[in-house]
Amino acid sequence: MALQVDALTVKHGQLTAVSEVSLEVTRGTILAVIGANGAGKSSLLGAIAGLLPSSQGRILLDDEDITRLPCPKRVQRGISLVPEGRRLFSSLTVEENILAGGYPGRKGPWDLPRIYDMFPWMPGRRRQSARQLSGGEQHAVAIARALMANPQVLLIDELSLGLAPIVVREIYSSLKQLLVSGLTIVLVEQDVAQACSVASRIQCLLEGRVTLLGEPQQFSPGEIESAYFGVKTATAGVVA
Amino acid sequence: MIWADSVIQGIFLGGLLALFAAGLSLLYGVMGVLNLAHGDIAVVAGYLAVALIPALHLPPLVVFLIVVAAMMVGGYLVQRLIFQPSLESSHLTPLLVTLGMSVVIENLLLELFSANGHSLALGAFSVGSVVVSSQISLGYLSMTILGVAVLALVLIQLGLSKTRMGRIIRAVADDREAAQLIGVNYRHIFGVAAAVAFGTVALAGLSLTMYSQISPTAGPNYLIYGFEAVVIGGLGSLWGTLVGGIVLGVAVTVGLTLSPNYGALAPHLVFLAVLAVRPQGFFPRRVTA
Numbered sequence: 001m002a003l004q005v006d007a008l009t010v011k012h013g014q015l016t017a018v019s020e021v022s023l024e025v026t027r028g029t030i031l032a033v034i035g036a037n038g039a040g041k042s043s044l045l046g047a048i049a050g051l052l053p054s055s056q057g058r059i060l061l062d063d064e065d066i067t068r069l070p071c072p073k074r075v076q077r078g079i080s081l082v083p084e085g086r087r088l089f090s091s092l093t094v095e096e097n098i099l100a101g102g103y104p105g106r107k108g109p110w111d112l113p114r115i116y117d118m119f120p121w122m123p124g125r126r127r128q129s130a131r132q133l134s135g136g137e138q139h140a141v142a143i144a145r146a147l148m149a150n151p152q153v154l155l156i157d158e159l160s161l162g163l164a165p166i167v168v169r170e171i172y173s174s175l176k177q178l179l180v181s182g183l184t185i186v187l188v189e190q191d192v193a194q195a196c197s198v199a200s201r202i203q204c205l206l207e208g209r210v211t212l213l214g215e216p217q218q219f220s221p222g223e224i225e226s227a228y229f230g231v232k233t234a235t236a237g238v239v240a
Numbered sequence: 241m242i243w244a245d246s247v248i249q250g251i252f253l254g255g256l257l258a259l260f261a262a263g264l265s266l267l268y269g270v271m272g273v274l275n276l277a278h279g280d281i282a283v284v285a286g287y288l289a290v291a292l293i294p295a296l297h298l299p300p301l302v303v304f305l306i307v308v309a310a311m312m313v314g315g316y317l318v319q320r321l322i323f324q325p326s327l328e329s330s331h332l333t334p335l336l337v338t339l340g341m342s343v344v345i346e347n348l349l350l351e352l353f354s355a356n357g358h359s360l361a362l363g364a365f366s367v368g369s370v371v372v373s374s375q376i377s378l379g380y381l382s383m384t385i386l387g388v389a390v391l392a393l394v395l396i397q398l399g400l401s402k403t404r405m406g407r408i409i410r411a412v413a414d415d416r417e418a419a420q421l422i423g424v425n426y427r428h429i430f431g432v433a434a435a436v437a438f439g440t441v442a443l444a445g446l447s448l449t450m451y452s453q454i455s456p457t458a459g460p461n462y463l464i465y466g467f468e469a470v471v472i473g474g475l476g477s478l479w480g481t482l483v484g485g486i487v488l489g490v491a492v493t494v495g496l497t498l499s500p501n502y503g504a505l506a507p508h509l510v511f512l513a514v515l516a517v518r519p520q521g522f523f524p525r526r527v528t529a
Contacts, residue, residue, distance in 0.1 A: 049421065075423030087418040089411040100407050103423040149423060 001063070002027040002184040003048070003079075003153045008057035010040070010047045010208075017043035019208040020057065023186075025153070025201075030175065030185040032199035032216075034192050036228060040208035041188040042084055045155045048186070049081035050074040061153065075103055078152035084161065084188075086142040088130040094141055095126035101145035108150025109181055115144045118177060136167030143174070153184045160191045172198055192224060206230045241375040242497060248376060250493035254486030255386030256451060259444035260462050261469035261481035262393060263437035269476035270413045270433040273323060273334045277341035278441055278466055279459030280349075285311050285445030286454040287349060290358045300362060308442045315438025316431040323434065324427055342459065349456035357453035366450060385447045392440055393482055399436075400478075409433055413476075468511040474521030483522055487514070 003025040010018035018040040025031045033041050046052035048059055050071030059067045061077055069077065080101075088097050098115055116123045119140050125133070130141060139159070146154055156175075160168040168191070175185065175198055189195040196202060196216035204212035204227040212219065212227035225231070260282060267273045275281075288307045293300055322341070326333040360366075362381075369377040400406035409429055412419045416426040448454055448462065465488055472487050473480020488507040495506025514521070 051417065051420065070425075071420040072423045072425050075421065081421050083418060083421060087415055087421075089414040089418065091410050091414050092407060096407050096410075099404070100411050101422045102404075104404075145422065 001025070002061070003186065004058075004060040004063075005044075005048065006058045006060070008044070008047060008059065009055050010043045010052055011055050012043070017208055018047065018054075018205075021205070021208070021210055022057075023203055023210075023213075025184050025186055027152075027184050028179055028182050029200040030179065030187055030198050032187045032189055032195035032202045033205060034189055034195050034202055034224075034228065035205035036190070038207075039205040041205055042157050043208075044205070045081060045157050045186065045188055049079060049155055051081070075149055075151075076105055078106070078150075079155065080146035080149045080151035080153075081155040082139075082142045082146045082157060082159075084157040086135075086138045088133075088138055088141055088145070090129070090131040092130060093127050094122060094130055094133065097130050097141055098122075098144045098148055101148035103149040106150045110147040110150050112148075115147060118174060119144060134167075136163050136171065139163065139167075139171055140174070143171070147178075151183070153186065154178065155186045155188075157188045159187060159189055160194055168194060192228065196224075204228055241373060243494070245376045246493040246497040247490055248378065249382065250490030251486050252379070252382035252386050252489070253492055254482070254489030255382075255389035256444060256447050256485070257462075257465050257469050257488050258389045258482040258485030259385075259392065259440055259447060260466035261473070261485055262389075262396065262478060263439075263441040263444075264466045265470045265473070265476060265478055265481045266396070266433055266437045266440070268470070269478075270409060271319075271323070271327065271334075271430050272331075273327065273338070274467075275437075276335065276338040276463065277345060277459070278338075279461065279463030280342045280345040281311070281438060281459070282441045282445030282448060282462060283349065283454050283456065283459045284345060285442035286360075286449035287353055287358065289360060289446055289449060290353075290454075293360070300360070304446050307446060308439050311442035312435040312439040315434040315436075318438070319431045319434035320427065324430060327430075342463075346456050346459065353456060355455060355457075357455045358449065359453045360446075360449045362450060381450055385451060388443055388447065389482065389485070392443060393478055396436060396440070397478055405432065465507065468507065471521055472511060472514045474524035477521065477523040480521055480523035 001024050005021065005023045007020040007022055008018055009016065009020055021044060023031060033044060035041050043052060047054045050069060054067060058065055061079060066074055066077055089100060092100060098112065130138065133141065159171060172194055178185065187195060187199065199216055201214065202216050203210060206227065211230065212224065264275060264278050267275050285307050289303055292303050292306065296303060322337060323334060326337040365380050369379040371377045400410060408424055412424060412426045412429045419426050469481050469484030469488055473484035487510060491507040491510040492503055495502035
C-alpha cells in the first residue's frame with residue numbers, strides 16, 4: 001500500500017474537521033475524495049501533507065509511520081501537495097516556480113525537460129511571472145512544481161475549482177499521463193463526474209466522516225448524491 | 241564647484257547608508273521583521289574590529305573578514321534562537337524583542353568599552369584622496385565604501401536571482417507555508433536571510449568605524465537613517481536602499497554645505513518630503529530578484 005491513513009482526526013481548535021477517517025491507496029492508482037464544502041477534504045489532505053497537525057490516528061507511507069514528521073520531511077519521503085488556490089510564488093517566474101519544487105535529495109523521473117514535454121506551452125512562457133498566468137495555467141505550474149520533488153504520492157486539492165470546463169478536461173487528461181509514471185494520486189474534488197472518470201476508488205466525506213467508499217462504478221448516482229449531501233438513508237456500499 | 245563636491249561626497253556617504261539599509265530591507269522583505277537593534281549590531285561589528293585588530297595581530301582586512309563571518313554566524317543564531325520564537329508569538333513581539341536587544345547591546349558595550357568614541361585609522365588609506373580640482377577630492381576610503389556597498393548589493397541580487405537558495409528565499413518571502421510544501425524548512429531560510437543581513441550590517445559597522453567614530457549609543461542614529469533609506473527606496477527593495485541611501489547622503493552633505501546646523505536636519509526633511517509625495521517609496525517591492 002503506497003499510502004495508508006488509519007482513524008485520522010484533525011481539529012481546528014474545538015471544531016473537528018476530520019473524524020476518524022481511514023483510507024488506503026494502492027501504488028499507481030487515483031483515489032478521489034469527494035464531498036461538499038466543509039466536508040473536511042482539504043483538512044484531510046493538509047494533515048497527510050503535514051501542514052495541519054492530526055490529533056489522533058496514523059499516516060503510513062510505504063508502511064513507514066510519518067504521522068509526526070513535519071511537512072518538509074514528508075516531501076523528502078515522497079509526499080507532495082498541490083494546494084487549493086495553487087499558491088504559486090508570485091515574485092518568481094514560471095520556471096523559477098517549477099525549479100523551486102525540485103527537492104535536491106530525491107531522484108526520479110521528473111526534471112525540467114520532462115515537465116516541458118508534458119506541458120508544451122510552458123517553455124514559451126517560462127520567464128513570465130507566475131501571477132500573470134490564467135487559473136488553468138497556474139494549476140499546471142502548481143502540478144509541475146509538485147512533480148519536481150519526484151513524489152511517490154501526489155495530493156491534489158480542488159483540481160477543478162474556478163477553472164473553465166475545457167481547462168479542467170486538459171488537466172484531467174494530464175493526470176492519466178502521471179499514472180503511467182507509477183505515481184499514486186489522492187485527488188480532492190467537488191466535481192463528482194470528473195473525479196469518477198479518472199479515479200479507481202472514490203471516498204466521500206460528509207462533516208468529517210466517511211459516508212461512501214469503493215469503486216466509482218459500484219455506486220448509482222443516487223447513492224453518491226446521498227453520501228455527498230447526507231439527505232437519504234445509507235444504502236448498500238455506503239458507509240453508515 | 242563646492243556644490244558639486246557636496247553632491248559627490250553625499251553619493252559616497254549614500255553607500256554607507258545603503259549598507260545599513262540593505263540588511264533592514266532584507267529582514268523586512270523576507271521575514272516582515274523591523275529590526276530595531278540593527279544600528280547597534282553594526283556598532284558591535286565595529287567594536288569587534290577595534291578589539292580584535294590589536295589582539296590578533298592580523299592585517300585589518302583579514303580581521304574584517306573574520307568579523308563579517310562571525311556576524312553572519314551570529315545572525316543565523318540570533319534568528320533561530322531569538323527572532324524565530326518571537327515571530328511565532330505575535331506581530332508585535334519581534335518589535336519588542338529587537339528593542340530589548342538594542343538596550344542590552346548598548347549597555348553591554350558601555351560596560352566593555354566605556355562611553356568614549358572609538359575609530360579605526362588605517363593610515364594613508366583613511367585620509368588619502370584623488371584630487372580632481374582645488375575643491376573636489378575623492379577619498380580612497382569613501383570610494384571604497386561605496387564600491388563595497390554596490391558590490392554587496394550586486395552579490396545579494398545575483399544570489400537571490402541566480403541561485404537555488406535565492407529562489408527559495410524569495411519563495412519563503414512570498415508564502416512560507418507553501419514553501420514548506422516544496423520541502424523547505426522556512427525557519428532555516430529565515431536564518432540564512434538573517435545571516436546575510438547581519439553580514440551587510442557588519443560591513444556598514446566596519447565602514448562607519450573607519451569613516452567616522454562609533455560609540456555604544458551610536459546605533460539608533462544610524463538605524464533612523466537606515467529606516468529612512470529603506471522607506472525612500474521602497475519597502476523590501478534592495479536597489480531602492482542604494483537610491484534611498486544616496487538621497488539621504490546627498491541631503492546630509494548639501495545641508496552641511498548650507499550650514500553646519502542643517503547637516504542633521506536636511507535628510508529628515510527630505511525623508512518627510514518623499515513620504516508626502518511618494519509614500520510607497522521609489523521602488524516598492526517585497527524581495528527583489
